Amino acid sequence: MSHDExxxxxxxxxxxxxxxxxxxxxxxxxxxxxLGFDAHAEALGSQQDANFLLRDENGTDLxxxxxxxPAFGAVExxxxxxxxDLVSLAHPELRVATVLRRPDGxxxxxxxxxxxxxxxxxxxxxxxxxxxxGPRHLSPSTVxxxxxxxxxxxxxxxxxxxxxxxxVLQWDLQYADRVVAKLAGHIGEPERRAAVRAxxxxxxxxxxxxxxxxxxxxVHLDLTDDNLIRTPDSRPPxxxxxxxxxx
Numbered sequence: 030m031s032h033d034e035x036x037x038x039x040x041x042x043x044x045x046x047x048x049x050x051x052x053x054x055x056x057x058x059x060x061x062x063x064l065g066f067d068a069h070a071e072a073l074g075s076q077q078d079a080n081f082l083l084r085d086e087n088g089t090d091l092x093x094x095x096x097x098x099p100a101f102g103a104v105e106x107x108x109x110x111x112x113x114d115l116v117s118l119a120h121p122e123l124r125v126a127t128v129l130r131r132p133d134g135x136x137x138x139x140x141x142x143x144x145x146x147x148x149x150x151x152x153x154x155x156x157x158x159x160x161x162x163g164p165r166h167l168s169p170s171t172v173x174x175x176x177x178x179x180x181x182x183x184x185x186x187x188x189x190x191x192x193x194x195x196x197v198l199q200w201d202l203q204y205a206d207r208v209v210a211k212l213a214g215h216i217g218e219p220e221r222r223a224a225v226r227a228x229x230x231x232x233x234x235x236x237x238x239x240x241x242x243x244x245x246x247x248v249h250l251d252l253t254d255d256n257l258i259r260t261p262d263s264r265p266p267x268x269x270x271x272x273x274x275x276x
Contacts (some may be wrong), residue, residue: 030124037196041207045123046077046098049143056081056094063139064152066091079143092129092152094234099146108193110136111185112247118129119185123260126153158261161254169202179252182263186247206233 051059056070058154060083068083068091080098092147097106110128118124128136129152138151161167167175209229236243 037105037193039100039197040204041197041211043100046100047145048075048077049079049096049145049148049264051081051096051100051143055143056083056096059096059139059141059150060094060152063141064094065092065143066137066152068092070094086156090155090157093126093155094150095153095241096143096148096150097139099143099148101149102193103149104191105193106138106151106195108191110138110151111191111193112189115189116182116185120181122124123181124154124156124260126156128153139270148218156187156258158263161257161259167254174231175254176251179249182249182252183246186249189247191247195245202250203245205229233265 037090053070053072053079054081055071057068058072060068060081061064066083068085070081070083073080073082073093077098077100081094083091083094113125115126116123117127127140130136136151138149141148141150157210161171161175167263197204209225211220213226216225
């Protein structure tokens with residue numbers, strides 16, 4: 030395994046993680062030449078990756094091509110795929126965007142060059158249905174169901190270990206104090222900025238008193254309405270009440 034495959038991200042050394050610049054034509058070429066899919070690519074957008082929905086000539090959804098941010102190395106992508114497979118196996122009733130595989134069982138995953146640098150591209154299972162996010166009210170039963178999914182994912186990953194988890198991300202709560210220190214300068218009001226720093230210092234001091242006995246495991250940490258896909262035949266959440274009437 031090469032040095033780049035062992036490389037993992039450190040959030041505190043990165044200024045920003047803009048998504049790699051990849052055109053639909055680039056995506057179609059990558060899918061055909063490297064991953065065995067001859068398809069039309071439609072950009073989906075992403076915060077830090079380049080995502081494309083692949084469709085055949087009849088318009089049938091085939092897969093999602095995900096080109097990871099070059100800041101993430103191969104070992105981290107392998108950890109993501111291994112975790113998704115583990116959750117899918119433990120809870121087949123959940124739809125999970127697992128990596129697609131070739132006939133020999135190997136993942137449809139490859140290294141590609143982008144304008145932003147070398148990146149890992151792979152094909153993921155497409156989950157139709159749409160997210161729960163938007164200007165809609167989430168009922169108590171929906172929120173409870175989200176909590177159930179969080180519990181299932183967390184228990185499935187309880188004993189998961191992988192070298193790709195050895196990275197430093199802003200989402201990892203064990204680095205919360207460093208995240209506040211790095212970003213607090215963006216708070217324009219001096220008094221509010223000081224209050225945030227003081228509250229963080231107090232909370233972190235209390236956490237450090239019990240840090241040695243707190244459990245630690247791989248978790249998703251971001252199972253929000255943006256990241257959960259409803260089934261195509263389910264009803265979307267109801268719209269919130271409004272004072273505006275429509276006739």
